[in-house]
Amino acid sequence: MSIAISEIFGPTIQGEGALIGVPTVFVRTGGCDYRCSWCDTLYAVEPRFKDDWAPMSAEAIMAEVRALSGDQPLLITLSGGNPALQPLDELLSLGHSLGYTFAMETQGSRAQDWFAQLDHLTLSPKPPSSGMAFNPARFDACLAAAGEQPRVTLKLVIADEADYQWARAVAADYPHLPLCLQPCNPAPATPEAPDLVTDLEALNARLRWLVDRATADRWFSARILPQLHVLIWNNERGV
Amino acid sequence: MSIAISEIFGPTIQGEGALIGVPTVFVRTGGCDYRCSWCDTLYAVEPRFKDDWAPMSAEAIMAEVRALSGDQPLLITLSGGNPALQPLDELLSLGHSLGYTFAMETQGSRAQDWFAQLDHLTLSPKPPSSGMAFNPARFDACLAAAGEQPRVTLKLVIADEADYQWARAVAADYPHLPLCLQPCNPAPATPEAPDLVTDLEALNARLRWLVDRATADRWFSARILPQLHVLIWNNERGV
Numbered sequence: 001m002s003i004a005i006s007e008i009f010g011p012t013i014q015g016e017g018a019l020i021g022v023p024t025v026f027v028r029t030g031g032c033d034y035r036c037s038w039c040d041t042l043y044a045v046e047p048r049f050k051d052d053w054a055p056m057s058a059e060a061i062m063a064e065v066r067a068l069s070g071d072q073p074l075l076i077t078l079s080g081g082n083p084a085l086q087p088l089d090e091l092l093s094l095g096h097s098l099g100y101t102f103a104m105e106t107q108g109s110r111a112q113d114w115f116a117q118l119d120h121l122t123l124s125p126k127p128p129s130s131g132m133a134f135n136p137a138r139f140d141a142c143l144a145a146a147g148e149q150p151r152v153t154l155k156l157v158i159a160d161e162a163d164y165q166w167a168r169a170v171a172a173d174y175p176h177l178p179l180c181l182q183p184c185n186p187a188p189a190t191p192e193a194p195d196l197v198t199d200l201e202a203l204n205a206r207l208r209w210l211v212d213r214a215t216a217d218r219w220f221s222a223r224i225l226p227q228l229h230v231l232i233w234n235n236e237r238g239v
Numbered sequence: 240m241s242i243a244i245s246e247i248f249g250p251t252i253q254g255e256g257a258l259i260g261v262p263t264v265f266v267r268t269g270g271c272d273y274r275c276s277w278c279d280t281l282y283a284v285e286p287r288f289k290d291d292w293a294p295m296s297a298e299a300i301m302a303e304v305r306a307l308s309g310d311q312p313l314l315i316t317l318s319g320g321n322p323a324l325q326p327l328d329e330l331l332s333l334g335h336s337l338g339y340t341f342a343m344e345t346q347g348s349r350a351q352d353w354f355a356q357l358d359h360l361t362l363s364p365k366p367p368s369s370g371m372a373f374n375p376a377r378f379d380a381c382l383a384a385a386g387e388q389p390r391v392t393l394k395l396v397i398a399d400e401a402d403y404q405w406a407r408a409v410a411a412d413y414p415h416l417p418l419c420l421q422p423c424n425p426a427p428a429t430p431e432a433p434d435l436v437t438d439l440e441a442l443n444a445r446l447r448w449l450v451d452r453a454t455a456d457r458w459f460s461a462r463i464l465p466q467l468h469v470l471i472w473n474n475e476r477g478v
Contacts, residue, residue: 010454011457012450013450013463020260020462020464021259021462021463022462023453023454023458023459069459073459074457075459180260200439214262215249215251215262218250218308218309218311218313220250220312220313222262223252223259223260223261223262224252224260225259225260225467226470226471228464231443231470232443232446232447232465
């Protein structure tokens with residue numbers, strides 16, 4: 001059962017969400033069932049990049065992670081693309097047996113039994129601005145598959161007022177889930193413009209807007225966090 | 240028992256440490272037993288600003304917080320100066336009775352019985368670059384006063400290699416404490432230059448250095464986080 005791997009890099013720090021700042025190695029899988037309008041990892045999403053994705057065994061992935069981390073266990077972050085499309089159960093068992101822990105980020109469109117083996121699961125359904133539709137039944141199936149074992153967080157990306165209203169409604173349906181709001185990066189680097197310099201002023205303005213918007217509504221249950229790696233490394237790959 | 244208050248503002252988000260991104264109202268007390276070389280809140284530290292600090296009762300402080308938060312309970316962050324110099328037990332009782340929770344940040348130089356009433360306590364002993372000396376006995380007294388109730392985090396600010404080595408040693412002495420490392424802002428705004436524009440490139444370079452330094456050492460138990468408010472609001476007061 002090989003796993004399609006777009007890239008493995010680190011150790012660096014997690015740049016977003018509930019685990020922001022935590023040292024981690026990223027394992028990014030290739031392939032996605034979504035195509036978000038503002039996707040910042042098209043190289044791991046679009047079929048035209050398929051030849052760049054290496055089919056790897058769980059053993060080969062862990063060998064690479066162990067080399068990067070000097071055999072010192074740390075958090076492995078599974079991202080994509082949509083890592084939920086891959087057969088990751090063996091990787092989780094092998095990594096755990098070596099003392100590593102796992103966080104995974106997925107949009108919640110595909111449930112897998114092995115979600116229950118994760119240590120952290122970030123479910124990030126996509127808002128209207130992405131062009132994708134939120135499917136609550138599939139999302140609930142992901143929650144059910146995860147069960148009680150992983151710490152589950154809801155992360156909602158917000159580009160505009162319509163996304164904000166959508167996020168309020170989704171969050172109200174899952175009041176028991178810890179919640180992170182993240183301002184959308186409107187102009188991510190793309191395969192065609194990998195060196196695009198982010199307009200940090202625009203990005204910061206968006207974060208300030210989101211803080212003002214949420215606090216004016218007295219929406220105090222949501223953490224609001226930017227993508228640190230965009231602020232710090234400007235979308236550069238491999239950090 | 241009046242409390243010396245430098246400023247009360249919010250709701251905004253916590254910009255640093257383990258609670259980064261959490262909506263909060265800040266209650267900043269006036270007065271400090273330290274004078275760190277790179278202090279970013281001298282207006283709440285130096286005796287020459289004493290006349291700017293309002294003596295307030297717990298009731299008056301909570302009235303202000305309730306007005307700011309529209310009576311909707313949220314996290315109150317107690318900062319300073321050194322808030323551990325103030326009589327805060329009544330404020331904690333009153334706030335809790337209204338549903339508010341409390342996080343406090345202090346250098347760990349002064350212990351108070353009421354630490355045990357806090358929900359979160361960040362102990363941030365100062366590194367060599369501050370010009371202040373770390374006193375382990377006083378720090379341990381703070382830990383003992385806190386007991387089991389608050390979630391205690393160790394936050395270490397790092398300006399240079401000497402601070403980094405010091406941080407490694409301190410962290411090794413408290414392996415059970417969750418740890419955050421924070422790159423020092425070398426040029427904070429001061430009362431004389433309140434509008435100083437932070438050199439974000441220099442600040443980011445320092446964060447990148449710290450991430451590289453810690454990951455090269457395979458120091459994976461420490462979260463590494465910048466001061467978001469500096470990146471986003473550029474040291475501006477009141478946000």
